[in-house]
Structure formats: C-alpha cells, structure tokens
Amino acid sequence: MTSDLAVPSIGVGRSYGSCGELLQGVTEQDRHFLVTLPIRRGTVAVFEPGGDGISVVPEGKSKARRLAGAMVARSRVLRGGQLTLHSELPEGKGLASSTADLVATARAVADAEGRTVPVGELEADLRAIEPSDGVMYQGAVAYFHREVRLLARLGPLPALTIVTGDEGGSVDTVEFNRCEPSFTRADKREFDRLLAELGTAISHGDVTAIGAVATRSAALSAISRARPHLDATIQAARAIGAAGVVVAHSGTTTGILLADNDLRLREQVLAARQICAEFACSVTVHHSWRPGAQRVPAVDHPHLPAVPRTESTPR
Numbered sequence: 001m002t003s004d005l006a007v008p009s010i011g012v013g014r015s016y017g018s019c020g021e022l023l024q025g026v027t028e029q030d031r032h033f034l035v036t037l038p039i040r041r042g043t044v045a046v047f048e049p050g051g052d053g054i055s056v057v058p059e060g061k062s063k064a065r066r067l068a069g070a071m072v073a074r075s076r077v078l079r080g081g082q083l084t085l086h087s088e089l090p091e092g093k094g095l096a097s098s099t100a101d102l103v104a105t106a107r108a109v110a111d112a113e114g115r116t117v118p119v120g121e122l123e124a125d126l127r128a129i130e131p132s133d134g135v136m137y138q139g140a141v142a143y144f145h146r147e148v149r150l151l152a153r154l155g156p157l158p159a160l161t162i163v164t165g166d167e168g169g170s171v172d173t174v175e176f177n178r179c180e181p182s183f184t185r186a187d188k189r190e191f192d193r194l195l196a197e198l199g200t201a202i203s204h205g206d207v208t209a210i211g212a213v214a215t216r217s218a219a220l221s222a223i224s225r226a227r228p229h230l231d232a233t234i235q236a237a238r239a240i241g242a243a244g245v246v247v248a249h250s251g252t253t254t255g256i257l258l259a260d261n262d263l264r265l266r267e268q269v270l271a272a273r274q275i276c277a278e279f280a281c282s283v284t285v286h287h288s289w290r291p292g293a294q295r296v297p298a299v300d301h302p303h304l305p306a307v308p309r310t311e312s313t314p315r
Contacts, residue, residue, distance in 0.1 A: 015135055019255055
C-alpha cells in the first residue's frame with residue numbers, strides 16, 4: 001500500500017525586497033496602505049527536513065523560526081528541520097527585509113512538503129507575526145500592510161535604477177506601525193488621489209508620473225519621521241533630471257529614481273551617488289524587479305484604473 005503523502009526533501013524559497021515605498025499613507029477610510037517598489041535583491045531560504053525541532057541560521061531570525069515552526073506543526077510530512085536564510089537586504093533600513101525573510105521561509109517549507117504555499121495561507125501566517133509588505137505578489141502592488149491584505153495589483157514597473165543613501169541607524173517596523181501619523185482629512189484625500197495617479201502612471205509606464213507621486217509621498221512622510229536632508233535631495237535630484245525621490249517610510253533609506261531608458265543614465269547615476277553621499281553613511285544602487293507577462297484583470301480599489309495585473313507569485 002502506498003501513501004499519498006509527499007516525501008519531504010530539501011526545500012528552497014525566494015522573495016525579492018522593496019526599495020522603500022513608492023507611496024505610503026492612509027485612505028479616507030482610515031486604512032493604512034503602501035505601494036511596493038520591488039528590486040532584484042532579496043532573500044533565499046533553504047529548509048532541510050530532519051529532527052524534531054526547528055533551528056535557524058542565522059540564529060537571530062526569530063520571526064522566520066516562528067513561521068517555520070507554525071507550518072511544520074500543521075504539516076503531515078514534516079517534523080522539524082534546519083532553516084537557513086541568505087539575505088541581500090540589510091535589516092531596519094526599509095527594504096522589506098523582514099517580509100522577504102518570511103515569504104522565502106514559507107516557500108521553502110512548503111517546497112520541502114512538495115507543494116506551493118497559497119497566498120491566503122501565507123498572509124494568514126504573516127498576519128499573526130507582524131505588519132508586512134506586499135512582496136509575495138509579482139510587480140508593484142498596493143497593500144494594506146497593517147492588515148496584511150492586498151489592496152490592488154498595479155502591474156510591472158518600468159525599468160528603473162534607484163540610487164539610495166542610508167542615513168544610518170535602523171527603524172523597528174513593528175514599533176513604527178504602532179504609532180498613528182497625524183494626517184488630516186485633506187491629507188487622506190490626497191493619498192487616495194495619489195494612489196489613483198500612481199495606478200494610472202504604472203499602467204502607462206510613465207516614469208515621470210511615478211516619480212512625481214513618489215516624491216510627494218516622500219515629502220508627506222516627514223509628518224511621521226523627520227528627514228532633514230530631504231528637501232535638498234529633492235532639489236538636487238530635479239537638477240540632474242531624475243524622475244523623483246523615494247523613501248523608506250519606516251526605514252533609513254532615501255533613493256533617487258532614474259529611468260533606465262534615459263540616455264543620460266550613466267551620468268545621472270554618478271551624480272545621484274554624489275547627492276546621496278552628502279547625507280548617507282553608505283550608498284547603494286538598486287534595480288527594479290520586473291515579473292513575467294501572465295496577466296489577469298484584478299482591481300480592488302474604486303479609484304484605480306482597470307488595467308492588466310500580474311497574477312502569479314514568484315518562487
């Protein structure tokens with residue numbers, strides 16, 4: 001008699017990060033949301049089944065341990081194992097490092113079971129742990145990060161280069177999200193308008209419009225977290241013809257958005273590095289991550305245009 005249960009094997013899961021947020025705020029319905037800026041750097045997780053407990057490398061990844069333990073506890077084929085995380089994303093900088101770790105972990109444990117983790121199961125597990133970015137979805141998405149629920153798929157971004165500066169220190173995302181920003185009703189109306197504009201800009205591949213929304217969101221973020229260098233950075237970015245400025249709203253990163261198809265890109269990258277060096281302890285160059293072309297119509301917000309969306313999730 002044969003068993004219909006899969007034989008556990010080494011599982012591998014992957015997730016990209018997000019270079020801050022193109023937009024983050026609160027809707028008129030008082031729901032906190034963000035829009036991801038997926039980048040090519042991320043986390044790879046490897047789960048090796050064996051034993052009765054869960055060990056994690058590096059040892060400090062307690063949230064990933066908690067998630068792996070929850071999944072193993074309800075598994076019909078796993079009893080324990082070692083989880084190893086390889087991340088290119090520094091912690092506390094606003095690059096979605098924590099969510100990327102968790103998404104990669106869930107995919108690795110599920111892969112060890114011989115299955116793909118459904119996004120609903122993944123979000124339910126993350127919801128019990130912490131606020132999360134929407135990096136489990138392909139392309140840019142609008143995401144209720146405190147609720148860990150999808151707001152809308154916005155589709156693939158144009159090819160972008162993002163030169164980022166790290167102002168130093170770190171931000172605890174969980175603590176940050178316990179605070180209530182003092183946005184006015186007018187601010188919340190503006191966030192709804194900006195979300196609609198950003199949805200249209202992404203659907204049209206309009207880098208200039210994407211940059212304008214990101215820059216406005218960066219300016220509004222000063223209500224929640226002071227960035228003394230921001231005004232000068234925005235002015236300098238405009239002077240070199242950058243598309244705009246993006247920030248990690250709950251992190252220490254400020255980035256200058258550049259269009260890859262701009263003939264001045266090489267010179268702009270060099271100039272942007274110099275601008276970031278004025279305020280940053282380190283400067284890094286990121287590139288937007290662009291998914292494949294599988295598309296379905298999926299709009300979950302009344303102010304967003306009905307444009308093709310990406311459906312599948314990366315592994």
